[in-house]
Amino acid sequence: MQPDTLADTAPDAGPPPGVAAHASDLVKVYGSGETAVRALDGVSVGFAQREFTAIMGPSGSGKSTLMHVMAGLDQATSGEVVIGSVSLRGLSDDALTRLRRERVGFVFQAFNLVPTLNALENIRLPLDIAGRPGDQGWIDQVVDTMGLRDRLDHRPSQLSGGQQQRVACARALATRPDIVFADEPTGNLDSRSGAEVLGLLRQSVDAFSQTVVMVTHDPKAAAYADRVLFLADGRLVDDLAAPTAESVLERMMTLDRAGTER
Numbered sequence: 615m616q617p618d619t620l621a622d623t624a625p626d627a628g629p630p631p632g633v634a635a636h637a638s639d640l641v642k643v644y645g646s647g648e649t650a651v652r653a654l655d656g657v658s659v660g661f662a663q664r665e666f667t668a669i670m671g672p673s674g675s676g677k678s679t680l681m682h683v684m685a686g687l688d689q690a691t692s693g694e695v696v697i698g699s700v701s702l703r704g705l706s707d708d709a710l711t712r713l714r715r716e717r718v719g720f721v722f723q724a725f726n727l728v729p730t731l732n733a734l735e736n737i738r739l740p741l742d743i744a745g746r747p748g749d750q751g752w753i754d755q756v757v758d759t760m761g762l763r764d765r766l767d768h769r770p771s772q773l774s775g776g777q778q779q780r781v782a783c784a785r786a787l788a789t790r791p792d793i794v795f796a797d798e799p800t801g802n803l804d805s806r807s808g809a810e811v812l813g814l815l816r817q818s819v820d821a822f823s824q825t826v827v828m829v830t831h832d833p834k835a836a837a838y839a840d841r842v843l844f845l846a847d848g849r850l851v852d853d854l855a856a857p858t859a860e861s862v863l864e865r866m867m868t869l870d871r872a873g874t875e876r
Contacts (some may be wrong), residue, residue, distance in 0.1 A: 616739050624712060629706070630741045632662055632663050632834060633660045633661065633662055633663065633790050634661050634662065634663045634697075634698065634793045634825035635660070635661045635684060635695070635696065635697045635698070635792065635793050635825075636658075636659065636660035636661065636695075636696055637657060637658060637660075637683070637684055637693060637694065637695045637696075637698075637766050638657050638658050638693055638694045639656050639657070639658055639692070639693040639694075640654045640656070640657040640658070640683060640690050640692075640693035640694075640695070640713050641654055641655060641656060641690060641691045641692045641693055642654035642676075642679050642683055642688070642690050642848075643691045646804050647790060649814060652848050653676045653679040654679055654680060654683065654690070654693075654848045655676075655847065655848035655849050656693075656829075656849065657676070657680060657693075657845075657848070657849065657850050658693075658850075659680075659843065659850060660663075661793060661825060661827055662825070663823070663825050664819060664823045664824070664825060665819065665825060665826075665840045665841060666702075666816060666819045666825075666826045666828070666838065666839040666840045666841075667826070667827045667828070667839055667840065667842070668827075668828050668829075668830055668835070668836035668838075668841070668842045668843070668857070668862075669681065669827065669828075669829045669830070669839045669842075669843050669845065670830060670831065670833075670836055670843070670844050670845070670862065670866065671763075671844055671845035671846055671869070672846060672869065674843050675845040675846050675847065675848070676848040676849075677829050677845050678797060678829055678845075679799060680845065681795050681827065681829050682835065683695060683745075684697075684767045684795065684827070685714065685720065685795045686705075686710050686713060686714050686717055686718065687714070690868050691807055696791055697713060697717055697718060697793065698717055698792040698863075700713060700717070710801060712744075715743060715744055715789070716740075716744060716789055716791070717789075717791050717792045717793075717795070718792065718793060718795065719785075719786030719787055719788075719789065719791040719794035719795070720786055720790050720794070720795055720796075720797075721779070721782050721783055721786050721794065721795070721796040721797070721799045721815075722782070722796075722797050722798075722799070723798040723799060723800075723801035723802055724802065725770070725775075725778045725779055725781075725782050725802070726782065726811075727770040727778055727782060727785075728770075728780060729769065729770050730769070730772060731769070732766065732767050732769050732779045733765050733766045733767070733768050733770075733773065733777075734757075734761055734766040734767070736770070736781050736782075736785055737753065737757065737762075737766075737781060737784045737785045737788050738753070738785075738788060739758075739786065740788055740789050741788055741789060744772060744789075746789075747793065748788060748789070749790070750839035750848065752788075753788055754786065755786060755822075756787045756822075757783045759814070759817060759818075759821065759822075760780045760781075760783060760814055761780065762777070762780055762781060762784060765777055765781075774807070775802055775803050775807055776803055776804075776806075776807030776808075776810055776811065778803075779800075779803060779807070779811045780810075780811065780814065782799075782814065783799075783814055783818070785812065787818060787822065787824065791824075792825065793825045793826075793827060794815075794818070794824055794826045794827070795824065795826075795827050795828075795829075795862070796815060796826060796827070796828040796829070797828075797829050797855070798829055798830060798831070799811055799812075799815070799828065799830075800812060800830070800832065800835055808835070812835055812838045813838070815828065815838065819840075826839075833859045833860075833862035833863040833866065834859045836857055836859070836862045837857050837858050837862060839857060839860040840855070841853065841854065841855050841857070842854040842857045842862055842865075843867060844865060844866075846869055846872075851869065852865055
């Protein structure tokens with residue numbers, strides 16, 4: 615029988631100390647037979663608490679698939695994902711929805727704001743859906759850090775792209791999640807707005823002790839992170855600490871050359 619609540623769910627093995635989320639031997643296969651695509655091929659990885667991790671790799675390397683499986687937006691073919699102390703394996707649909715709503719934050723390239731709601735209502739949306747008042751002091755702190763105090767009554771159509779992404783970042787932080795996943799969060803922004811959003815994600819780690827995992831193709835964006843993971847052909851192939859834009863670009867070029875030679 616599938617568990618109906620997070621409290622009823624016990625992981626096979628809890629996360630190592632100081633790890634916000636981890637995956638063990640993740641495999642994700644799309645399709646079957648001769649047309650099957652192995653998007654993830656035995657990936658094991660952990661994301662430390664209070665750390666900003668970037669995930670990079672060539673197109674089709676599996677980076678977005680890894681994020682979607684880790685975030686519970688897609689189901690692995692095999693392997694296990696643990697968020698906080700909760701294993702995603704065997705969760706009922708209702709429990710998985712609750713986990714995503716309460717313990718995982720999301721920031722997407724397309725903002726994904728509700729057009730009929732103002733900025734504050736969008737920020738509070740996960741809490742309102744859950745029927746929780748939330749911590750008003752925390753929400754005020756997030757709003758002020760994101761520079762949104764004078765935009766709270768504006769709807770998305772009245773905000774710039776950078777402001778909309780700030781709202782999306784604030785919404786991701788509103789529930790104080792175990793981990794925030796950001797999928798190409800600067801892809802629809804100009805360079806200035808993109809740098810502001812990346813700075814805010816960086817600040818959420820440094821000031822709020824948040825854990826952030828970001829998929830990006832931009833070496834300059836990856837340089838905001840504490841660590842960069844590189845994927846190729848569905849496998850984790852490199853791990854770079856204290857990245858700079860130059861060191862990330864060099865690793866990417868090395869991976870591209872290796873892929874060409876295979």
